[in-house]
Amino acid sequence: MKDYYAILGVSREATQEEIKKAYRRLALQHHPDRNPGDKEAEERFKEINEAYAVLSDPEKRAQYDRGLLGQPELRTEDLFDLFAQVFGFRTGRTAPRGEDLEALVEVELQDLLHGKEAEVAYARLVPCEACGGQGGKRVACPTCGGRGMVETYRQGLFGAFVSRSTCPHCKGQGHLLAEACPVCRGRGRVAREERVSVKIPPGMGEDHLLRVPGYGNLGPGGPGDLYVRLKVRPHPYLEREGADLVYRLQIGLAQAALGARVEVPGLEGPIPLEIPPGTGHGEVFELPGEGLPHPGGRGRGALRVVVELVVPKKLSPKARELLRAYAEEVGEEVAPEGFWGKLKGFFRK
Ligand SMILES: [Zn+2]
Ligand SMILES: [Zn+2]
Incomplete structure (x- = not known):
């Protein structure tokens, strides 16, 4: 037999109020809506509900304390019913949020120096205006009478109870489509061009996503989120390596042997650089602080100047x-x- 007190983290002398408080805290924390796809959280959620179902009922609790109670069987629907009783609202079958979307924003390498306000153009699904998002002419589902749920009375361990489940006919919608809207073809949503301004932070990486809450597709339960991915246009001279920049400096034979004063095209303008005599092909000069800002951190990366020795193909x-x-x-x-x-x-x- 499981230790229901330990599951809820309360003492054996805990009052009903303490038990309820512990349940509220744990049930919220491990609720499947909050931990989508997490099998462990789902198991925990079941255990917590099972423990609460027993300990919140003085009669069952007394039986359990004396070791006289068999393990109750809880079905997933019952878990949500219990949750709804305590919290006063239903979860687990709420109207779905719109889908999250991903969009691309292109910037210049220079834009990453100070960050940039950029406009993102993309398309998202919004309710169809022609049918008011209904998808067309609706009729109430005859199976569930429009409630989206079907109820069955069942005999359980602790007496008869009502088991509710999603109506299989209308998939919980409560209605069926009698005539599809010609504009959205019954889908209730249409694609619309959108523009949203986003702040590209300094030094942002191309592998990062900017979250713009509420700018995803619109669903019956509200909008999803938009995730903006960054694409940096190729720079004519500079390559990016994280927060560092790389410049390939071509020098001639005489420059390599005798040394030279050159200019390197930095992000903020030309940077003078002295090439010492005897510089070989592939040698690297590092200019600290001339790279990109470290994302979210302090300071900037380096500009690495890689020497490429150019041997003349034609000679006078x-x-x-x-x-x-x-x-x-x-x-x-x-x-x-x-x-x-x-x-x-x-x-x-
Ligand atoms: Zn139905
Ligand atoms: Zn429509």
């Missing part, structure tokens, strides 16, 4: 002559003049 006769002189000076063995010209026909067409 003068440049070739100078390079040959250079090669001779440092003792580098190079192909003789005209050598590649003769082989060109073999390798390159």
Whole structure:
């Protein structure tokens, strides 16, 4: 036999008021509406209701205390009935909220520096005006008489009780469609273009979603939410890596060997950078604080300058002559003049 006192977290001497209080708190916390798809919460919810069904009834409680009570059987409908008795409202079969939607907003990389107010255009389902959201001409469901519920009297462990369940004929709607509205074809909702302004926070990631409550599809139980996904348009020079930015700096042979002063296109304008003599291909210079803001945090990432050594494909006769002189000076063995010209026909067409 389960320990109903432990399930509700009350002592064996607990008053009816304390039991009810504990039940209210736990039932709300573990209610399936609040924990959709959570099997464990559902089991807990059942246990809590079972415990309350026994302990809230002085006669059953006395029997239970003396170990004379068998385990009561509660069906899902009964759980919600008990809940409704205590809370005064029904749950679990409430009118469904509209569906959540997802929309895309495109911004420039620069917009992520300070954040941006952006307008999102999307379509959502709203009640059809032609039929007032009814879907057409309605008639009351003959099976449930328009209540959406069917009731059966059942004999339970603690006496007869009424079991209610959703009407299988109208699926709980209480009505049937006699004639479909030509505008929404009986669906009761139509797609409408919407625009909503959202605040893109500084440094927002493309894997994050901005929630805009109440801007999803409209359903009988209210609207769903809109989730806005970010897309950053490609920047001509800069690539994004989280809060860091990457710039590929192309330098020539002489710049690599002799060093150079260059300008890097930062987010807020050109940044001067000194390339020291002897800089190799693939070397990285990091400019801290020149990246994007860390989302929700303090400070900014870095701008990483990756050096790409560009070897000239074509040389003027003068440049070739100078390079040959250079090669001779440092003792580098190079192909003789005209050598590649003769082989060109073999390798390159
Ligand atoms: Zn019905
Ligand atoms: Zn309609």
